[in-house]
Amino acid sequence: MxxxxxxxxxxxxxxxxxxxxxxxxxxxxxxxxxxxxxxxxxxxxxxxxxxxxxxxxxxxxxxxxxxxxxxxxxxxxxxxxxxxxxxxxxxxxxxxxxxxxxxxxxxxxxxxxxxxxxxxxxxxxxxxxxxxxxxxxxxxxxxxxxxxxxxxxxxxxxxxxxxxxxxxxxxxxxAGVTIYNALKRCALQPGQRVGIVGCGGGLGHLGLQFATKMGFKVLGVDNADAPLQVARNIETGARIVDSRVQSADDVAIEVGTEDGKQDRGDMGLDSVVILPESQKAFDYGIGLLRNHGRCVLVSFPERGFHVSARDIVFRDISIVGSLVxxxxxxxxxxxxxxxxxxxxxxxxxxxxxxxxxxxxxxxxxxxxxxxxxxxxx
CATH class of the missing domain: 3.90.180.10 (Medium-chain alcohol dehydrogenases, catalytic domain)
Structure with a gap:
């Protein structure tokens, strides 16, 4: 040796x-x-x-x-x-x-x-x-x-x-490799919209930085004061949403209106990354997506997630996983x-x-x- x-x-x-x-x-x-x-x-x-x-x-x-x-x-x-x-x-x-x-x-x-x-x-x-x-x-x-x-x-x-x-x-x-790879699995082009649910955690706040530097329009979501403060303090330019006070539907309509969209189904994000193990976080993330959007799952709760077949069939939402x-x-x-x-x-x-x-x-x-x-x- x-x-x-x-x-x-x-x-x-x-x-x-x-x-x-x-x-x-x-x-x-x-x-x-x-x-x-x-x-x-x-x-x-x-x-x-x-x-x-x-x-x-x-x-x-x-x-x-x-x-x-x-x-x-x-x-x-x-x-x-x-x-x-x-x-x-x-x-x-x-x-x-x-x-x-x-x-x-x-x-x-x-x-x-x-x-x-x-x-x-x-x-x-x-x-x-x-x-x-x-x-x-x-x-x-x-x-x-x-x-x-x-x-x-x-x-x-x-x-x-x-x-x-x-x-x-x-x-x-x-943390870095996992969120970076998840963002790549979103399959987006610069200028498209991506959401990061759990944006103030270890992976999430790195994801805000990676995603903005990749040229995406970034929206971060969290539901606790300290993580929200972490997300805001790093000043990436991403929009930070407190899910306790603003619904996913309202956020999707807001960004759709900003993008000049007329149809409700065309309003929202192109892709979203789900980091928490909470069903509420999963549902919120799915609610942010426009029709034909993609959800990238990183979390793996012991009991899994409940997925609405209506979102998959009628809205053509695709769900993929990303490990490392x-x-x-x-x-x-x-x-x-x-x-x-x-x-x-x-x-x-x-x-x-x-x-x-x-x-x-x-x-x-x-x-x-x-x-x-x-x-x-």
Whole structure:
């Protein structure tokens, strides 16, 4: 194994010992490398995601496959060791962003063999896919980023552009990639209208920034004071709507009138992205769409959503899902964020205060929460 020569024997890591319990900070050995695809990084920042909360509550079974578990599937770090037979173009000292998917994919399933197509030009080349069902996922089905050192798959990494910090990057490796890919799945052209329901949350406020920089006419929706304030404070130029005081029907008519539309069915948004797990949020988003509009679902509530067949049949509303994005998309996201100044509104905590971070998350005040490894305890 080639390294920078300064690797310690042990590291600190935060463990989930059981569901619905606080994390426990312990000292454990630094992990070692296995396959030629693996790389050891020193974790510089690890971001907390809604999925971390769902996983910790025991709502993603069979994941994690066993306890104790180290969470976090969006993090960033610096490469400190490579296997002697490394297949990677990365080198020691490179700064990289790490997503959850895909660690050690099979390389032979239909997902891995697919490659880019006219319908999916952003897919990864044959032999690797973030959608491989046999792959492991950092922080979900294998140890993640809430630790000082982590073994990752070189094929899943994205180089960090100049101008982006590790903290800035960590939040983009799931939240950023997810909302960016969802916006691409809206299949819009600059000047068309898109809505983001849940616009003040971790994904939503990044989505406002991405969408406006993509040239869309953007409408953000939320229903709580703190997230609405986050959405307004970033001053993207998007219209921000409080769904507690304005109905989807009224908003659709307003934007339709602005666009010079005469028929009610032609009034509203061309596409909408649904981020909350609330049926009310889903219904509101569908209500914003013009006939023939597209709804892109990112959330996956345990009980699902009730969908009106009338909207699908009589209004020709299409509904598609969006999970994450390919490695190609992840790299594109970081470059886009660096070039256009897309940054998360965030609060940082040291590794030892992960439980304080979790308590802050449950306040629901919007933005992103990140472990910054450079902070003192």
């Amino acid at each position: 080639a390294s920078d020569g300064s690797l310690p024997d042990s590291m600190r890591a935060q463990f989930l010992d059981d569901f619905n319990t606080p994390y426990a900070l312990r000292t454990v050995p630094v992990p070692t490398l296995g396959s030629p695809y693996e790389i050891l990084i020193k974790v510089d920042a690890a971001s907390y995601c809604h999925t971390d909360a769902v996983l910790a509550a025991g709502q993603m079974k069979p994941n994690p496959p066993n306890l104790p578990h180290i969470g976090c599937h969006e993090f960033a770090g610096t490469i400190v060791a490579l296997p002697k037979d490394s297949t990677s173009n990365f080198k020691i000292g490179d700064r990289v962003g790490v997503p959850g998917r895909s660690f050690s994919p099979c390389g032979t399933c239909f997902e891995c063999e697919a490659g880019p197509t006219p319908e999916d030009p952003d897919a990864d080349p044959p032999g690797y896919s973030v959608y491989c069902s046999g792959a492991l996922n950092n922080g979900i089905s294998r140890p993640g980023g809430f630790r000082e050192y982590a073994v990752v798959d070189s094929r899943q990494l994205s180089p960090i552009p100049d101008g982006l910090s590790a903290v800035d990057t960590a939040v983009l490796m799931c 994005g390919s490695n190609k998309t992840s790299r594109e996201v970081l470059q886009f964020a660096a070039e256009h100044g897309v940054r998360a509104v965030l609060k940082t905590f040291p590794l030892a205060r992960l439980n304080d971070l979790v308590a802050e998350y449950h306040k629901g005040e919007g933005g992103k929460l990140v472990i910054d490894m450079s902070l003192p305890d």
